[in-house]
Amino acid sequence: MKKILFVTSEVYPLIKTGGLADVSNGLPKALASLGQEVRLVLPNYHGLKLANRPELVSLLRVDGHTVQLLETMLPGSNVVIWLVDCPKFFDVEGNPYVDVFGNSYKDNAERFALFCRVAIEIAMNRAQLDWKADIVHCNDWQTGLIPALLSLEYQCPATVFTVHNMAYQGIFSGLTAAMLHLPGQLLSVHGLEFHGMISFLKGGIAYADKITTVSPTYAQDIQTPALGYGLEGLLVYRSDDLMGIINGIDGEWNPETDPLIAQNYTANSLQTKSVNKTALQTRLNLPVDGSVLLLSLISRLVEQKGIDMLLDCLPELLLLPVQIVILGSGDKIFEQRLFELAAAYPHKMALTLGYNETLAHQIEAGADVFLMPSRFEPCGLNQMYSQRYGTLPIVRHTGGLADTVVDTLPETMANHTATGFVFNDAHAGTLLEAVKRATLLHSFPEVWQQLQTNAMSRDFSWQNSAEQYLALYESIE
Ligand code: ADP
DSSP states (O other), X not given: OOEEEEXXXXXXXXXXXXXXXXHHHHHHHHHHHTTOEEEEEEEOOTTOOOSSOOEEEEEEEETTEEEEEEEEEOTTSSOEEEEEEOHHHHSSSSOSSBOTTSOBOTTHHHHHHHHHHHHHHHHTTOSSSSOOOSEEEEESGXXXXXXXXXXXXXXXXXXXXXXXXXXXXXXXXXXXXXXXXXXXXXXXXXXTEETTEEEHHHHHHHHOSEEEEXXXXXXXXXXXXXXXXXXXXXXXXXXXXXXXXXOOOOTTOOTTTOTTSSSOOOGGGGGGHHHHHHHHHHHTTOOOOSSSEEEEEEEEESGGGTHHHHHHHHHHHTTSSEEEEEEEEEOHHHHHHHHHHHHHOTTTEEEEESOOHHHHHHHHHHOSEEEEOOSOOSSOSHHHHHHHTTOEEEEESSHHHHHHOOBOOHHHHHTTOOOBEEEOSSSHHHHHHHHHHHHHHHTSHHXXXXXXXXXXXXXXXXXXXXXXXXXXXXXXX
């Protein structure tokens, strides 16, 4: 049995801005059910969704700050969460990284440096919790200083650093670095230094015993200049310690039991999925039509997700016998262009701006096709949810999308492995081409149903991923 300290800046259902929150819920739970002792560390943000008042378990002085450690449980599990309570840094309005106006907090470096230092006190059993970690599993730049600082400790636990998205690096000026009181030996070009600045992400990659990313293809992608963000050389250098493990998906994304959808269904009762299509069309004021191909997209509306590609082909796409539902929020320019198109095509397009977990479930259940034209995608969750809901994904061949969706080709149809539609080039034209392929196949109900059955039989369980992480932990001690 391993004692694993899982350090994360967000965890569902307490707080979520993206896929990291889902991983931070699913992986610790799955590791616990494999018999491991997992504890989470999370900042005590303003507005955490907590069922009960957390219990005060420790009081620390760290780097000149007074910090309380509060204890709560990850809902539906026996996983303990330690909340790092430092109101000056975390009891502020806004999400974990940006203020209510969408600007990064000015003190992000100090906020997450303190978070890292507290996690180290816990890991090293210096937080009066009578618990020492065997493994510290760090996630994304917010935790990048942990492997770096731990490397200076005597008898430190082993470290795993998972990159969920290379696009977010935690780069700060040299001046900020000085404010963080980091030991000089960490600041060299082999350490945190990055073009005269410091990079938290680089700290994780340079110093962790093992580095993982969230899909095997993304582990390759980030070793190239296109997706390595200047760290590709270091990643190639560390490639023997770098691997990709696909995320699992949470049990609550299951059409058989999902309480948020109009009609539960399985691969054996696929015809009843249409009840969800009708409910979705009704809810979103689209004409109720069972035969039209209902396309969907749930996403942060940012360039990474290929929203510009979709916008470029939408006017032509809407000439096809399709409807499209979009749920998302993000860049104002994308929101505005989508809004204008939705207003121009009210019978074909329904746009919901904002974040809505319930509607996300209803879209997965009600749509025929899910679009994910990402320029890059470390793992991606929605293409896996979609397959479990028999909603065929159309994805670009990149990162985790390439690893989890099998394109519909004569041979993959024949051997029943096809689960969606994959296109290569990041162009509106190739995306449109893939939509046309889907539209054509949708007119053959038996073929479509076979594809749905193939998709729904895929195993995207957390157990599968957790076993791979456990094997990795065992390889480093
Ligand atoms: P990323 O972490 O890059 O945003 P992922 O596909 O890995 O992308 O995870 C996104 C998660 O956030 C999924 O669970 C997705 O359903 C959810 N999501 C994104 N935007 C919205 C939204 N507007 N409303 C509800 N859920 C959303």
